[in-house]
Each structure stands twice: as structure tokens, then as C-alpha cells.
Amino acid sequence: MAAKRQPRLINRKAAEAAGQRDELAAGLLAPAAHISPKFLYDSLGSRLFSAITEVEEYYPTRTEAGIFISHADQIAASIGPGCTLVDLGAGDCAKARKLFPTLKPARYVAVDISVDFLAESLDYLQFRHPEMDITGLGCDFSSQLDLPDEIGESPRVLFYPGSSIGNFTPDQALDFLRQARAASQGGGLLIGIDLVKSQTILDAAYDDALGITAAFNLNLLNAVNRQLGANFEVSNFRHIAFFNAEQSRIEMHLEARHTNTVTWQGGERCFVAGERIHTENSYKYTVDRANSLLNAAGFRFTRCWTDEKGWFALFWATD
Numbered sequence: 184m185a186a187k188r189q190p191r192l193i194n195r196k197a198a199e200a201a202g203q204r205d206e207l208a209a210g211l212l213a214p215a216a217h218i219s220p221k222f223l224y225d226s227l228g229s230r231l232f233s234a235i236t237e238v239e240e241y242y243p244t245r246t247e248a249g250i251f252i253s254h255a256d257q258i259a260a261s262i263g264p265g266c267t268l269v270d271l272g273a274g275d276c277a278k279a280r281k282l283f284p285t286l287k288p289a290r291y292v293a294v295d296i297s298v299d300f301l302a303e304s305l306d307y308l309q310f311r312h313p314e315m316d317i318t319g320l321g322c323d324f325s326s327q328l329d330l331p332d333e334i335g336e337s338p339r340v341l342f343y344p345g346s347s348i349g350n351f352t353p354d355q356a357l358d359f360l361r362q363a364r365a366a367s368q369g370g371g372l373l374i375g376i377d378l379v380k381s382q383t384i385l386d387a388a389y390d391d392a393l394g395i396t397a398a399f400n401l402n403l404l405n406a407v408n409r410q411l412g413a414n415f416e417v418s419n420f421r422h423i424a425f426f427n428a429e430q431s432r433i434e435m436h437l438e439a440r441h442t443n444t445v446t447w448q449g450g451e452r453c454f455v456a457g458e459r460i461h462t463e464n465s466y467k468y469t470v471d472r473a474n475s476l477l478n479a480a481g482f483r484f485t486r487c488w489t490d491e492k493g494w495f496a497l498f499w500a501t502d
């Protein structure tokens with residue numbers, strides 16, 4: 184009997200751990216405390232994010248999916264079959280899996296910081312697609328997008344859905360897109376970008392009535408406790424999310440309910456009642472601003488599809 188095909192997994196997590204601990208400690212000790220949103224994704228955080236995509240208020244996932252369905256033929260014709268599909272921040276890989284019949288990739292490379300969750304997701308994906316050549320790359324791509332040579336030579340299509348680009352400041356986003364362009368080696372970038380819309384809709388999307396986004400944000404403290412050996416008490420903090428119109432971004436924070444001191448190996452900080460830890464930005468773009476950003480990153484040709492309400496944009500960007 185032929186051996187069952189297994190996804191390959193390249194795991195850089197251990198090599199990145201010390202740098203991430205330093206980054207966490209520096210953020211907690213900064214005058215305005217902050218923690219990068221990439222730390223939201225431990226295994227539970229990844230599951231909570233998958234749940235967020237199902238709640239009524241969180242429109243981005245279903246709106247982006249609708250764009251893929253409505254424009255499947257044009258998207259497939261723009262990209263062409265047989266690519267190496269590189270999914271940046273693949274999560275549960277559900278989006279890429281739905282695109283397989285449209286894009287017909289030759290191989291699939293899923294990149295994610297949440298390595299254990301990624302490995303489980305890829306096992307399931309391989310079971311559903313035994314014919315597909317699948318590689319997982321467990322790494323943090325926020326400071327450097329470094330794809331291994333062994334992922335193959337066919338045209339690389341970098342897939343960056345869900346408006347994850349919005350977690351970067353516009354300057355960081357430009358730097359990341361330049362790296363994505365270089366990493367695509369003349370292939371292209373398929374990117375989903377959330378658009379500016381009414382404050383009520385935006386605020387609700389990041390503070391759903393079921394409290395799933397609140398749990399997702401608060402679980403960050405558990406992840407930090409594990410990674411840094413800290414002693415945050417989740418119940419000492421509350422979830423805050425709002426649209427900052429001046430900066431065109433959703434901000435998420437964790438606010439101290441009362442004064443409490445947190446310690447970790449080599450550090451401590453007292454959070455006074457009402458003090459906040461800034462945990463996520465999600466920048467919202469206009470189609471024009473997103474297009475300019477892609478052009479500034481060196482992509483000369485862009486094609487854009489949006490939904491009927493103009494809430495979300497999908498771009499195909501090439502040289």
C-alpha cells in the first residue's frame with residue numbers, strides 16, 4: 184500500500200523565541216504599553232479568530248469570500264493555473280482551500296506564526312487534498328519575509344487575505360509589500376484589504392455581542408504569561424475596541440479594571456486603573472490609497488474587485 188502523503192513542516196519557532204520574549208518585555212515596559220497583534224495567535228487565539236469569522240458583526244471574511252465567488256473566473260484568468268500558492272498568515276487554511284478549485288495551484292505553502300495550529304490545519308488539508316504538494320512554514324514574518332528556496336520554482340502567488348496588512352502601520356505595510364513583491368519572484372500578490380465605512384459597522388465588527396473578540400483580545404494575556412513567564416490575571420483587564428477616524432484604524436486595547444502589578448522574569452510593571460495596553464491596529468483603506476500603496480511597493484499593474492457595498496477590496500498586483 185502506498186504511504187499516505189504528509190505535509191512538510193519547516194518550523195523556525197524555537198529560533199525566534201528569545202527575540203520575541205525581548206520584544207514582549209520592551210512593549211510592556213514602554214511608556215504607552217503595547218503588545219504586537221501577532222502574539223494574539225497561540226493555539227486558542229487561532230481558534231477564537233476562526234470563531235470571530237463566523238459572528239454576524241464580523242463582515243470581512245464573508246464579504247471577501249463573496250468577492251472570490253462573484254469574480255472567480257476573472258481572478259483565475261488573471262493568475263493562471265499551476266502556481267505555487269503562498270498563504271501568508273494561513274490560519275485554518277480555509278480560505279486557500281476554497282480557492283483550490285479556482286486557482287488550481289501546483290503546490291501550496293502555508294506560512295503562520297501559530298505553528299501547532301498550522302500543523303493541525305495542514306494535516307486536515309492534506310487529508311482533504313491527498314494530491315496536493317503542501318508545505319507549512321512556521322515563522323514570524325513581521326520583520327522579515329524569508330521564504331525557503333525549496334518551496335519551488337513555478338510562479339509564486341503570494342496570498343494575503345483578510346486585511347491582515349491593516350495590522351501594520353502604513354509605513355510598515357509599504358516595507359512588507361516591498362518584501363512580498365521580492366519574494367513573489369515576478370509572480371504576484373493577491374491581497375484582501377478592508378475599506379473605510381461607517382463607524383457603527385466598524386466598531387461592532389471588533390466588539391461583537393457574543394464577546395468572542397473580547398475573549399480573543401484577553402487571551403493574549405494567557406499567551407504572554409506562557410511566552411514570557413508573566414503573571415497577568417485576565418480578570419483584571421477589559422477589552423476595548425473603537426474606530427480612530429483620524430488614523431483611519433480600529434484600535435484594540437486591554438484596559439486595567441483596577442490597579443495591578445504584573446511581574447515576569449527580569450521585569451515588572453504596575454498598571455494603574457484605566458491604563459491601557461495597545462494590542463492591535465487594523466487600518467482601513469480607500470481603494471485609491473490601497474492602490475497607491477501597492478504601486479509604491481513596486482507593483483506596476485493592479486486589478487481590483489470589490490463587493491456591491493464597497494466594504495472590502497481584493498487586489499491582484501504584479502510587476
Ligand SMILES: C[S@@+](CC[C@H](N)C(=O)[O-])C[C@H]1O[C@@H](n2cnc3c(N)ncnc32)[C@H](O)[C@@H]1O
Pocket residue numbers: 220221224229232236244271272273274275278294295296297322323324325344345346347
Ligand atoms: C487575521 S488572521 C487571518 C487568517 C486567515 N488568513 C484569514 O484571512 O481568515 C491572521 C493570521 O496571520 C497569522 N499571523 C499574524 N501575525 C503573523 C506574523 N507576524 N507572522 C506569521 N503569521 C502571522 C496569525 O496566526 C493568523 O493565522
